[in-house]
């Protein structure tokens with residue numbers, strides 16, 4: 047089974063090149079002003095050109111207004127919108143209809159009961175992303191480098207298309223793949239040398255770890 051791999055929070059040509067060289071299926075841009083990974087829509091539009099025909103460009107937003115989404119969509123023509131705030135199923139449907147783009151709804155989880163929150167979005171969101179709950183005091187709804195018990199995801203119906211995210215890195219990706227067998231994975235701070243600073247060497251190391259874990263499972 048193919049594994050979707052999203053490298054999120056890209057801000058530089060070097061990080062984009064490393065993500066594409068490693069075989070990323072998705073590259074993400076953060077449009078949340080408080081994030082150290084924030085990128086201006088026009089700059090994301092420039093960076094995403096390298097990904098055309100190679101990886102899907104994902105615009106990550108948090109309870110964004112129509113005006114901000116209009117600006118992002120016009121500036122970078124994303125292939126997908128990731129809604130990472132407290133968007134309701136109605137808001138997800140509205141955004142899908144307005145832009146005609148696939149939507150990935152992010153949900154924060156820590157225990158199996160949290161997966162219930164998925165139900166009202168079924169048939170509305172195209173994809174899901176299960177991220178950790180932000181630690182107390184964090185201003186970021188995602189990108190906190192916090193992991194959770196990935197085994198809870200084995201309780202999902204087989205038809206749910208999702209990415210596992212939250213605290214992934216080269217050292218733990220093998221466990222995440224073995225324990226949850228997700229259709230996709232999404233990483234941000236685990237391939238950074240400092241908050242918001244992507245390290246091409248860490249990106250390369252992450253892809254190597256993914257390949258090694260998959261080869262081990264196939265053997």
Ligand SMILES: O=C(O)c1ccccc1N[C@@H]1O[C@H](COP(=O)(O)O)[C@@H](O)[C@H]1O
Nearest residue numbers: 054081188189190191212213233234235
């Ligand atoms: O990365 C951010 O700063 C961010 C800000 C606002 C919403 C989402 C954000 N990131 C998302 O969180 C996941 C997990 O990050 P991490 O690997 O635990 O650092 C990331 O891939 C983004 O999709």
